[in-house]
Amino acid sequence: MDLLKVRRSERLIDITHYLLERPHTLVPLTFFAKRYESAKSSISEDLGIVRRTFKGRGTGILQTIPGAAGGVRFIPTIAPAEATEFIRAMAIELSDKSRLLPGGYVYLSDLLGQPKVLRAVGRLIATQYAQQQVDAVMTVATKGVPIAQSVSAYLNVPFVIVRRDSKITEGPTVSVNYVSGSSRRVEKMELSKRSLSQNSRVLVVDDFIKGGGTVNGMKSLIEEFDSQLVGITVFAESLFSGKRPISDYTALLAVDQVDDQAKMLHVKAGNYLERTFN
Amino acid sequence: MDLLKVRRSERLIDITHYLLERPHTLVPLTFFAKRYESAKSSISEDLGIVRRTFKGRGTGILQTIPGAAGGVRFIPTIAPAEATEFIRAMAIELSDKSRLLPGGYVYLSDLLGQPKVLRAVGRLIATQYAQQQVDAVMTVATKGVPIAQSVSAYLNVPFVIVRRDSKITEGPTVSVNYVSGSSRRVEKMELSKRSLSQNSRVLVVDDFIKGGGTVNGMKSLIEEFDSQLVGITVFAESLFSGKRPISDYTALLAVDQVDDQAKMLHVKAGNYLERTFN
The missing domain is CATH 3.40.50.2020 (Rossmann fold)
Known part of the structure; x- marks a missing residue:
């Protein structure tokens, strides 16, 4: 798979997998930006979609921690x-x-x-x-x-x-x-x-x-x-x-x-x- | 969340989560089609993207079982x-x-x-x-x-x-x-x-x-x-x-x-x- 310019659809699948395997872990946006050679603004949009879907389906909470040391953290929950x-x-x-x-x-x-x-x-x-x-x-x-x-x-x-x-x-x-x-x-x-x-x-x-x-x-x-x-x-x-x-x-x-x-x-x-x- | 006409991006996230939670389980395409009120052809395309991404990232194999009793089965593997x-x-x-x-x-x-x-x-x-x-x-x-x-x-x-x-x-x-x-x-x-x-x-x-x-x-x-x-x-x-x-x-x-x-x-x-x- 060409890792450069990974398309949104593939990013969403891989981000979902990555977060589900690492609950309660702070993942910086820059990590995903580098992993997919994508702009931080695109990653930010991706994470917004993941957050809404996880919330809507009762998968868990995707917390956003702002700032330079920030990122996202997936908290598995049950509805x-x-x-x-x-x-x-x-x-x-x-x-x-x-x-x-x-x-x-x-x-x-x-x-x-x-x-x-x-x-x-x-x-x-x-x-x-x-x-x-x-x-x-x-x-x-x-x-x-x-x-x-x-x-x-x-x-x-x-x-x-x-x-x-x-x-x-x-x-x-x-x-x-x-x-x-x-x-x-x-x-x-x-x-x-x-x-x-x-x-x-x-x-x-x-x-x-x-x-x-x-x-x-x-x-x-x-x-x-x-x-x-x-x-x-x-x-x-x-x-x-x-x-x-x-x-x-x-x-x-x-x-x-x-x-x-x-x-x-x-x-x-x-x-x-x-x-x-x- | 409006469950009708779920967009591809949300479907991909939820399909990924659903499959990861149920390894080695046969899931009929009709299950996803109903879950997202989407056409089977769209689901089929979604699964193709999931299959390629899982393969490319070493997450596992998404098997397709054809026919009326068919569907997809996620086999977790390690590269x-x-x-x-x-x-x-x-x-x-x-x-x-x-x-x-x-x-x-x-x-x-x-x-x-x-x-x-x-x-x-x-x-x-x-x-x-x-x-x-x-x-x-x-x-x-x-x-x-x-x-x-x-x-x-x-x-x-x-x-x-x-x-x-x-x-x-x-x-x-x-x-x-x-x-x-x-x-x-x-x-x-x-x-x-x-x-x-x-x-x-x-x-x-x-x-x-x-x-x-x-x-x-x-x-x-x-x-x-x-x-x-x-x-x-x-x-x-x-x-x-x-x-x-x-x-x-x-x-x-x-x-x-x-x-x-x-x-x-x-x-x-x-x-x-x-x-x-x-």
């Missing part, structure tokens, strides 16, 4: 209607009795292995924190990892994996003890020392919150790293009769009836929608 | 030059002595938590299997998960996570025993029964191959599910003095010198490039 529809569909899917496991657990692994579901979950959670500074996404192995990775892709920041078992391939770790909220046992979790810098702003995500002990452990771990918790968002919260050690969290979905004896399971929307769009 | 450059940069990064851990292990977790690295790894592996039918990507918890998820996103098929420890939230599982190639111990791994259908074509990925026992265990597990192994690709292979139970695998990178006493570490390109682009 309230699309978010509501996804959560509604997930609630129906999760209410399927065949997902009920002994002990009142809900089988989720199939959903959290589907690219389409993970894209939506990532966009939902990234939308909630779109306007906040997040330096890292944290989760605990293993089930939380796919969620953390998807959020990390849309926020374009690294994710770190806390482990309950020590692995020799992690190098030195920092560990904390925590009380499992549901079983009341004292357990240990640890994070590789070099995986998180001091003074990081950390978003915690997980697949499920039951007693809240695991999430509370991650909160302690963040303090051990002299870092700050930005927020906690989980895919689903289960019913819990006791008092959770943390109350300020967001859940996309909430189990509101579960009884593995009576084969009853019902899942509804969690507090995500009201917390994100109000 | 040989970009693949070579990424692997070269990774080899330098991994050769950093500060990554050396006791026992000759190499610290990788930071890299496998970075969205940019994971996008590249996903595109590399998806390119290798772009022309083969893959129904699921399989890996073992925990380190392989980010790689599996990224490959799964680019191939647009689900991924499944094999575990060494039984979890109550997985439901019934199928397990196999395997001999750890490096420690020669007999271990057990298992996969949730409902996470993989019979007769699936399965791609195995992992972060590291040492003795090959884990990967060999996954091979047995695939047989237990009456499914077929499509291929095995790992991020890096380590030095191994014994005979590996499997020899037919691809590695993006290869450790060729490691000595934690002498603080020596050198990583080179693996066999990925010659296997994929020759």
Whole structure:
């Protein structure tokens, strides 16, 4: 392809691809001007069309940062209607009795292995924190990892994996003890020392919150790293009769009836929608 | 936004976004014609421009499937030059002595938590299997998960996570025993029964191959599910003095010198490039 004097149509396609691959990254206009050997005024018009289309289709926001150090930044978001529809569909899917496991657990692994579901979950959670500074996404192995990775892709920041078992391939770790909220046992979790810098702003995500002990452990771990918790968002919260050690969290979905004896399971929307769009 | 008579510039942006989010999916021309209230001939021209731009920029291939049941299908790929450059940069990064851990292990977790690295790894592996039918990507918890998820996103098929420890939230599982190639111990791994259908074509990925026992265990597990192994690709292979139970695998990178006493570490390109682009 002749890279000189790239036509508008080709520029629009390539700009779209370029921005989608680099969310939350400031791209100077001069970068595109050089890439396509085009005038900055033409690039500026291109970006205006991209901005309107992204807005109209609910793809996200294209921010313009003026000045010499300026450029554009793509912020992926999900529109309230699309978010509501996804959560509604997930609630129906999760209410399927065949997902009920002994002990009142809900089988989720199939959903959290589907690219389409993970894209939506990532966009939902990234939308909630779109306007906040997040330096890292944290989760605990293993089930939380796919969620953390998807959020990390849309926020374009690294994710770190806390482990309950020590692995020799992690190098030195920092560990904390925590009380499992549901079983009341004292357990240990640890994070590789070099995986998180001091003074990081950390978003915690997980697949499920039951007693809240695991999430509370991650909160302690963040303090051990002299870092700050930005927020906690989980895919689903289960019913819990006791008092959770943390109350300020967001859940996309909430189990509101579960009884593995009576084969009853019902899942509804969690507090995500009201917390994100109000 | 007025959805009627959408202009070409906006169509190109939205088509690009739509296709990038749905790799390996057949999208009928009529879908776009309806979405933009435009003639099929105009959509056909749009797709021609997208195809040329994707090809020219190394984004991937836009296949056209003719006929009444036809449409277009976007196959993400990475160009040989970009693949070579990424692997070269990774080899330098991994050769950093500060990554050396006791026992000759190499610290990788930071890299496998970075969205940019994971996008590249996903595109590399998806390119290798772009022309083969893959129904699921399989890996073992925990380190392989980010790689599996990224490959799964680019191939647009689900991924499944094999575990060494039984979890109550997985439901019934199928397990196999395997001999750890490096420690020669007999271990057990298992996969949730409902996470993989019979007769699936399965791609195995992992972060590291040492003795090959884990990967060999996954091979047995695939047989237990009456499914077929499509291929095995790992991020890096380590030095191994014994005979590996499997020899037919691809590695993006290869450790060729490691000595934690002498603080020596050198990583080179693996066999990925010659296997994929020759």
